[in-house]
Ligand SMILES: Nc1nc2c(c(=O)[nH]1)N[C@H]1C(S)=C(S)[C@@H](COP(=O)(O)OP(=O)(O)OC[C@H]3O[C@@H](n4cnc5c(N)ncnc54)[C@H](O)[C@@H]3O)O[C@H]1N2
Ligand code: MOO
């Protein structure tokens with residue numbers, strides 16, 4: 457092994473990787489394909505909301521001054537001249553003594569200045585004419601949603617760089633965007649390496665295990681906002697791996713492999729990077745799990761050699777590949793958000809390196825707690841299913857107790873933060 461395996465601090469490793477982050481540019485996508493993408497331009501109101509005076513209730517539109525004499529024992533009568541549903545307009549302006557039967561969302565007829573809800577009106581028919589009576593006085597403007605009362609033409613409603621959530625989508629539709637300009641997704645190539653790996657549909661065989669990392673990482677890539685190009689699994693054979701990695705590298709924005717980055721006889725990745733002419737940025741990090749995470753760079757493109765151990769692989773992805781994918785896609789705050797929380801359970805094992813314990817957030821008595829998700833070895837896969845945070849326990853000689861103040865990295869909170877600290 458010709459690489460320097462002196463562990464470097466996590467912050468240095470992140471900084472080395474992020475020297476090669478790049479923004480991938482913008483593309484136009486259909487509105488129904490833009491979920492979670494990053495807006496290239498802000499959204500400005502192209503018309504007032506609402507675009508016309510409208511009724512918030514089902515009722516009668518009338519002139520408020522016509523109810524001036526109304527009282528509990530003094531009903532005032534109106535002639536109902538027509539019915540207007542949402543999507544329709546009245547055929548003419550109303551005059552004194554007239555009312556229009558109007559539905560929620562319909563445009564207020566010209567001449568009307570208030571809406572009385574059905575519940576306070578009585579109706580009757582006489583000589584084939586419709587009438588309505590009301591015993592209450594109405595005020596001018598009562599029960600009318602005025603044109604532009606929510607938003608005026610030209611108001612800036614959403615800024616450039618915002619992630620498209622369901623609410624942003626509603627605004628895109630409101631203002632008539634069938635397509636929208638968003639950050640491109642990076643194409644992330646993915647290989648799983650290991651002669652022991654079976655496909656998901658194969659029966660277990662002696663000494664073999666199913667390839668879980670490929671599915672896990674593919675899902676992590678998607679969650680981070682990347683597009684997965686899965687190339688399949690490779691046997692631990694130098695030429696096979698070298699050829700496959702070398703070919704795939706030209707087709708992707710970054711390449712992720714899992715397995716083969718430690719010091720075993722079949723851990724081939726670092727030497728493959730070397731033969732490719734890639735510069736290995738680091739091959740050992742002062743962290744657990746994921747200390748063997750190896751990242752290399754060639755022609756400005758990154759190769760992430762994640763560990764084969766499932767938990768180490770998972771953590772390595774979230775710390776080093778996630779922010780690169782986020783930045784490529786146009787996210788301004790590309791790092792996972794870190795919060796202060798209370799440790800929910802003892803973690804007695806001291807560790808010389810910073811430990812990223814797979815955990816989950818929960819809430820108790822108004823406090824944010826984070827608890828370990830279960831067994832905390834890097835070879836473990838089962839705890840990952842309960843993980844939505846990484847509890848960041850600094851290296852040292854002591855363990856941690858329930859109630860201790862800790863920091864947790866949120867894996868499913870898209871708000872992010874601008875710096876890794
Ligand atoms: N002498 C030393 N041995 C090890 C060291 C060390 O420093 N000195 N580091 C240990 C640490 S820490 C880790 S983490 C692992 C890293 O191993 P590799 O990244 O080289 O991965 P492999 O050897 O290929 O596999 C390790 C483990 O993971 C399983 N695996 C691999 N791929 C998958 C997959 N796609 N899905 C599920 N599981 C997978 C594999 O079967 C092995 O059990 O090295 C330690 N050793
Ligand atoms: O890289 Mo290993 O995961 O430190 O356990």
Ligand SMILES: [Mg+2]
Pocket residue numbers: 715716717718719720722723764
């Ligand atoms: Mg190995």
